Amino acid sequence: MGIPSDEVVIIRPPESPGGPSLITVSCPDKTGLGCDLCRVILLFGLSIVRGDFSTDGRWCYVLLWVAERGRKETRWDLLKKRLVAVCPSVSPPLVSEINSSDQEMDAEQKPQVFLLKFSCYDRMGLLHDVTEVLCELELTIRRVKVSTTPDGTVMDLFLITDTRELLHTQSRREDACNRLRAILGDSMCSCEIELASEEIASCLQASSSLPPSITEDMLTLEIQDESSNAVPQSSFLSVSVDNSLSHAHSLIQIQCYDHKGLLYDIMRTLKDYNMQVSYGRFNTKENGNCNVDLLVVQNDGKKIVDPNKQVALCSRLRMELSSPLRVTLVSRGPDIELLVANPVEICGKGRPLVFYDITYALKLLEIRIFLAEIGRHVIGDREWEIYRVHLGDDHELCASKDKIVDGVTKMLMGWH
Incomplete structure (x- = not known):
């Protein structure tokens, strides 16, 4: 040291x-x-x-x-x-x-939650442009409810927190609204930011019911199908625990294909398992393959000697690295809904920029968003952040279902 x-x-x-x-x-x-x-x-x-x-x-x-x-x-x-x-x-x-x-x-300390409410006329890529402004302002989206009326007017409700912790000031709120007006132009009708009451926050919670496809298909602990077009052909995944190379630490060795947030996915999994990393090395090759070596101990300072714990940890790491986010399309009557799910850390923090990437991918595909909703749900023994996006009626003119899923997945994984 x-x-x-x-x-x-x-x-x-x-x-x-x-x-x-x-x-x-x-x-x-x-x-x-x-x-x-x-x-x-x-x-x-x-x-x-x-x-x-x-x-x-x-x-x-x-x-x-x-x-x-x-x-x-x-x-x-x-x-x-x-x-x-x-x-x-x-x-x-x-x-x-x-x-x-x-x-x-x-x-x-839990940050104050504010309600951003604005209305405007719809256009292609509007939600992504708004999300980009909020990210630049360091305003974190906690919940969102976006709906489009038949006349093309959009009503957006965002529950947000401020990384700078200044949103309680008039100047910070005015700056945020002015930045939104600058990107939306004459299409903006109104913009307000106020401290969210408990009643407002509860009204914006996601629906308690979820489509069966989420629990049946998206959230199973199965490794993502490598035949999917979104998965690089050179992808390979190996996770192992070795106790023979160190008298004080367990060596976790990982070989996999790179994706956006790979090291974050590894570290959040170890954090959730209360593993302490004493030494680690990570490198990415030109072909996208990654090698990770980690010397770890449990929170009691001892090696991982229990075979069941080794199997459970390796299985969870393989699942998190294979499918850190789950993406699917489901039919909701006459509508098509895009569903994206990712696990929340035990400490309550979610993966950053997910909504940004979803809206950016749909903007590139020229697909309009009719309604969007973000919420958290406890399914099994884990909390999940669920993004539900109802696509516009003209989505079939822009891309097939497979192309939409692949486009969103590649954007989220950094493979675009």
Whole structure:
């Protein structure tokens, strides 16, 4: 372990044009820190192409090489600020209290929830453009209810939280509405932001009933069918646990094909299992194949020796890496509904930018959205975030069902 830097997070530009930037994190350790760092990086639309991290149980040192994927220029200063925010604070002198308990780690103050309500005239890609503005403003979408009337008027209701925690101020609310007016132009009719009451929040909760296809097809613990057109032909998945190479740690070895948020999916799974990563190495080859080596211990500091626990962990990792998100189309009477489901972390946080990617994929396919809804449902022993999107009547003129599913899946997985 090296001597910790005075700066918690350092971001170095690429050594050559088009190369990856290097993010260095040096801070006190905590269970799930890797997951939190990867979530922030995923939120900024960056891809981790290589990683190296180690910890002595009290202090950790993380190196992550990240690449931009053709979207808007990364706001590096803001990324650094958000990465620092998820790292445990250091109060000199450094004492044993920095190794905080899991309860202290997850005891985050719940942000205030606001209701964004606006109406406008419908047009192609409208919902994605609105979602993009909200992402740029660092407004997190918690729930959404979007409906289109027969005359083409759209009423959008968003339950949102503010990463900057400034939405209670008049200037921040006016800035958000002005940004929306700028992107929507003359089509916007009204825009209001107010603190959401409990009654409003409960009215915007997702429907308690879900189509049987979700529980029967989407949420089964089966590895995604590799014959699907959305899965790269070179995909390969292997997960194993080896206790013979270290007297103190279990070695988890993973070989798989890369996808957007891959390291996040690994780290959130280990976080949910209360696994502590002492050392890890991650690298992506030019053909998209990835190798991951992780030395881990359970929350009691011991190796994973129980065969049943090994099998359960490997099975969950294979499932999460094969199908981190589930995408399907179902018929709802005369309408077609796109369903996307992804598991929520035990701490309650969901995968970032899912709604952004869904609306972006549909915009590229030139498919209108008639109604959209986001909600959370407990199915079995897990909580799921469910995105339900009713497609416009003209969707069949734009793409077949298979093309829609493949297009959305590839966008979510970063294979477009």
